[in-house]
Amino acid sequence: MGMSRAAISALKTFASSGNTPLSSTFSRHLHASAGSKKIVGVFYKANEYAAMNPNFVGCVEGALGIREWLESRGHQYIVTDDKEGPNCELEKHIPDLHVLISTPFHPAYVTAERIKKAKNLQLLLTAGIGSDHIDLNAAAAAGLTVAEITGSNTVSVAEDEMLRILVLVRNFLPGHHQAISGEWNVAAIAHRAYDLEGKTVGTVGAGRIGRLLLQRLKPFNCNLLYHDRLKMDPELEKQIGAKFEEDLDAMLPKCDIIVINMPLTDKTRGLFDKDRIAKCKKGVLIVNNARGAIMDTQAVADACNSGQIGGYGGDVWYPQPSPKDHPWRYMPNNAMTPHISGTTIDAQLRYAAGVKDMLERYFKGEDFPAQNYIVKEGKLASQYQ
């Protein structure tokens, strides 16, 4: 059985006082659990695609491949894609679920209101990376633990960023459109197709994904820049071959290509508004596989229409699923997709294994790997502060 909210709140007061042994006890207590738990997973539905790949575990039907394991241990496991509005399936289970597993691809928006209703809730697991769909401050205030499967799809996202950079710089999509629609007009593509070689690429954020991207960019002989809160270790910086730019607004006008690699936080929400986009080089290419809300939606669409942005490749939107009339679907020179970059089959297998491992630890009352915590004992991980 889980601790009551009152007990958690009381312990939190001690925990945040910095008393390490007690804090450790608190953590174990939070995870300790006897008896059956109600676990709810919110994933995208696969329908006819579910049976097409035995490793397709990330969908409702695949249910991360942990149903048999959970049920054989006496836990209840509800899986749904129905996550919006007062009458959705998720809402029905909010009052008595203990664990909620969600993903960034089909995000279950865990608002303060839902947290308030979820009297038994202890643990919020993000199958993937990025927990901005959860009101982290509300979760912290309620004494909940939020954790991700850190690293499970960093390579997947970095590869996809490389893809989108190339798609934009080479002007690939109009070419493909010609091919499949019976046309042939090389000039219509070539007049704005470039090599990546020799161009300046700047990543805004050089955490796990940003570094993997920089490593993959190295043999392309670009001029690599990065902006981050922290300068890398000189040895790593040299190995990666990227130059630190302390001032974001000083880096932007140098870049032919800008890649967004930061989490969505109160500080980064709307960071790329009209004014900041205007600071970029005319015709800049922007890749954003981080979070849609880091950009001002209309400012991006306007800049694509004016040519200030020469191409925008993004895998992320707000909200998700994106409505049919979202302007990013129809702006010129976009390389948009639904949120797919972190849910390759390989990524699914990794984050499914990670969820199982963390549930196992939760049932045993063990700590998670330190880097997986987003909210622990009332505190947000540094990248969300």
Next chain:
Amino acid sequence: MGMSRAAISALKTFASSGNTPLSSTFSRHLHASAGSKKIVGVFYKANEYAAMNPNFVGCVEGALGIREWLESRGHQYIVTDDKEGPNCELEKHIPDLHVLISTPFHPAYVTAERIKKAKNLQLLLTAGIGSDHIDLNAAAAAGLTVAEITGSNTVSVAEDEMLRILVLVRNFLPGHHQAISGEWNVAAIAHRAYDLEGKTVGTVGAGRIGRLLLQRLKPFNCNLLYHDRLKMDPELEKQIGAKFEEDLDAMLPKCDIIVINMPLTDKTRGLFDKDRIAKCKKGVLIVNNARGAIMDTQAVADACNSGQIGGYGGDVWYPQPSPKDHPWRYMPNNAMTPHISGTTIDAQLRYAAGVKDMLERYFKGEDFPAQNYIVKEGKLASQYQ
């Protein structure tokens, strides 16, 4: 004035006897030229796109940026995109042109018949790489020189191969199609989207482009294989991190992804026919930016339809421009484009500069850089033998 055909033929007899000093003299004589030359360039037409980029030199309107230079020296310079049939513009100039500049993107097919009619022809320059649109044996027999701008767009093509590998392995195009058509169905994409990491990539041919691709693949942590006529120097092989496969048919079943990186020759024409495609792993992804005719057209379309090929990304067709009813336009899981990979703006500037340099050498009677010769003194370069 150029040498007469008879004189060239006579000299060729000596040249091929291995008498080096004479061979060198022959070469100088071939290039030696007093007075005005008629130079014809066949490029794709840009129409409204011509004025959109001052560096767009590779089109008819841009004419490689050498018109003023040529005309100021008293040469005649005709440029056209009209290259097919008995009444085309090119055909009118065949009888009296001295130099023909052509490209692989909008190939002027230089048949034995055209060579026979071209009594003044001395030099065939390919602005780019790949001279298979020229009947090289007929050119050799007629004592013509054929030369390319070797290296001018190798990086451009290798980058585009990387792009197409990622587009296919990540199942990007159906995702983009959803985004721009108002849909949202992550499962329809994710059930067959993979990371590139950990997959086996084999290049069929590891010349200039193949090696650039392998270098760019290295940080993606794949299993890299290459088949070529020659094993690389062990030091280079170690640095590139790819394993030599002497037997093509032994390599194919190991590969998740196959990239074609060989010229089109009598030996490679139709190399990937139904039987060879059947030797590949079920669902193999194939990238071909080399030449369309290396594949059996219908066999590729059939294998895409059956699922034997899981995705085919190609920039090259036969013939070019591709007809509206070419089956590769409509087969499932294709990432086709018109032939654009080697004609980025950066590539155009390089091959335009290369053409100018070689014309300058031709006017002065100087040799070209050795690696640029495709046919010299009646002999084909080794890759075309």
